[in-house]
Amino acid sequence: MGRIRVLHSLESVSSGGVEQRRLSLARHLDPQIYEQQLICTKAIKSLPTQFEEAGCKITEVGAFRSILDLPRYKSALRVIREFRPHIIHGAVFEGVAMSAIAGTLGRVPVIIGEETSNPINRSWRGNFIYKGITALTHHMVAVSPAVEIYLTEKIGLARDKVSVIPNGVSEKKRPSVESTINLRIKLGLTEKDFVIGTVGRLFDRSKRVSDIIKAMPLIVQNTSNAKLLVVGTGPDEPQLRELAKSLGLTDKILFVGYQSDTRQFYELMDVFVLASAHEAFGLVLVEAMFSRLPVVATRVGGIPKVVVDGETAFLCDPFSPSQIADKVIPFFKSAALRKTFGDAGKERARKYFSENRYVTDVSQLYQKLLNVNKVQD
Template identity: 45%
Template sequence: MQKIRLLHCIETISSGGVERIRLTFAKSLDFNKYELKIICTKAVGPIKDQLERLGVEIIEVGPFKGPFEWGKYKKVLDVIRKYQPHIIHGAVFEGMSMATVGGLFGKVPIVILEETSFPSTRSKKALFLQRVYSIFADKVIGIAPSVVLFLKEKVKISSSKVVLINNGVDIPETCSDQEIFHIRKSLRIEKDDLVIGSVGRVHDSVKRFSDILQAIKLLDNPKLKFLLVGQGPDFDELKKFSNQLGIQDQFIPVGFQEKPDSYYQIMDVFCLPSAHEGFGLVAAEGMLQRLPVIATKVGGLQDIVIDGETGFLVPPFSPDQIAKKLKILIEDPELRKLMGEKAYERAMANYTADRYCQEVENLYLQLLKEKGLIS
C-alpha cells in the first residue's frame, strides 16, 4: 500500500505551542505508513531542527500581509501539485487559509482545519472568512471545549463539522535528585525558598508574566522566587520591570530550555496568567509534574484547571487575585500536595500527547475510509 501523504499548514515554526504539537505528532507517526510535509511562513530554532531530523520536509512561503495574498497561495499550490497529499491540515489562521485555498484549488481529497486559539479579539471579517473556510473543510478541530463552543456559537460553524480533540503534552522525564540539586544551586534557590514557576514565550501582552511579578511584590516575602522558562521579545523589559519593583533578586529568568522538565521539578506552584489562551499546553505540563496551577479564567485554561480542586482560576489582569491564591498555597503545604496530585490525575486522563496523536490519526483514518481512499 502506498504511504498516506499529509500536508500540515501553520504560521511560524519557532518555539510556540502549535509547532510543539506538530513535533509531538510527527514523533508519533509511523513513517512506514505516512509521509509528512509542513508548509509555514517562517521556520527557525530547535523545533525546526528536530522536525527535519525526523525526515519532515519544511517549506517556507514567507509571511502573509493579508488573507488574499495570492502569490503565497501559488507557492502552496505548487507544493500540492508536486506532492499530491491525501490530507491537508491547517492550524492558526494563516494555516487555515493556506489549507482551505490550497485544498480547494489543489483538489486535495480531505481538508481539516484546527482552531488552536480562543480568538476573542478576531475581527468580524476574519470570523466571516473562517466561517467560509469551514464550508470547504471536512472537519474543524477545536483544541478545548471552550474553543469548540466558540466555533459553534461565534463563528457559526455547523456542529456536524466541529470535533473536539483536546491538546496533549508529553509525559515528563523524571530527573535525578542530584540533577535537581545542581540546578537549584546554580540558580541560587535555597532549600526553604518557595518557587512559583511559569513557562512560555515572553510576550507580555499575551502571557502577562508581569502580573506574577506584581503579585510577588504584593506578598512581600523574600523567600518567594519566580522561575520563568522562556524567551521572547519582552524578555529584557520583564527583567527591567522586576528591577523597578525592587524584586530582581526574586526573579529567575532562565530563557528558552529545549528540555524544561528539570525546571518544572524545581517549582512548587505553576502560574499562567494569560490575557487569552487557546489551550495552555504548559498548564497541562505543570499538572503532569504534580503542580497546583493558578491560571486565568480564559480560553482553554478554564477547561483544564478545575477551580478549587486542581488549582485556582482568577480573572485576567489581576495580580491581587494571583497574590491571594498564592498566599493560600504558600501557607498550606498539604493543600499544595493534594491539588498537585489531583492535577496529575486529571492531566493523565485527558491531556497526554499519546491521546491527542491517536485521536488525530483516528480522524484521518475515519475520513480516508469515508472517501474510499483506504479500506
C-alpha cells in the first residue's frame, strides 16, 4: 500500500474545536504515511487557508437542507470516487452522516464517525436517525467517557465498536509581558483587578454564561475589584449584556467578542470558569490549564474527567450561580491556592491532553481498523 488516504467530513470549517482537532491531524499525521482531504458543508474565516497550507484540500458540498439531502451526498460521493480514500472520518451530526452514507455508497473500506458533543437533549427522532447512521460505520470515536455511555447505552452500539479518544490541545507560546500589559491597558484592567474569565460561544442554553454573570454580585461582595472577562460571541450576547446592565454590573463585565488568538486573554485571568449545562469535553478547560489557571466548572458530561476536583479545579452543580461564587472566592483569597491548582492543571494538560497524544491515538486507531478490515490499495 502507498500512502493511506484519509477523507475527513465535517458540517463546517470555521473556528471551532472540532475543526481545530482536524487541523492537528492535517498538520501532524506523518505525510510520508498519510494523505488527507476534507469535505464540509461550508468553509469560513481563516482555518481553510491553514488546512491548505498543511496539504489538506477542502471541498465544500453545500449546506444540508435535511439529513436526506441527496445532492450533498452526491457531491461527497464525487470526492470519494476521485480521492479513493481508505478511511473516511466524520465528526458532528452532518459530518458523521456524510461519512456513513457517502462512505457506504462509495465503498470506503473504513468508515469512522466521531461524537464530539454530549447530546443529552437530542430528541428521540434525532437519536433514532443517529442510530441508523452509526450502524453504517465500522467504528465510532467518543471524546469522553460520558459520550461513550451515550453511544453504547442510548444509541446501543457494541462496546468494542466505540473508542474513547479525548481531545488534544496545542500548547501555545506564552505571550510577551509587554503585549499582556498593553492588552490590559487597552481593556481598562489594572494589576489590582481580580479577573474571572470565560471563553466560548455565547449560546446560553448550553454555555450558561448568564450563571457566571449572576454569580458576580456575590463575588463582588468579597472583592470590589472583581471583573468578569467574557471572550466570545454568539446569538445570546445582547441578552447577556442586558442582564449585566440590569444587575448594575456594566463596569464589572467586559465583553471582548470573538478572538482568533485567545491565549493572550487567558494571560489576563486569575481564575477560569466554565458554567456549561452540558459539555462533552470542554476544550477551553485544557487551554486554561495550559495557561496555568485554576478552574471552576460544572460537574457535567466529560468535565469531571478533564479536570480533577480539589486538585486542578473546584466543581459545582450546573444552574447554580451561588455555587460558582462559593468556588471562585477561595481563589481570590489565596494566591498560593491559585498557584497550586494552576501548576497541577498544567501538568495534567501536558500529560493527558496534548496535541501529540491526540494525533498518536488517532493514528493508532486508523492502523488498527485498516488491519482489522484487511485494507489494501
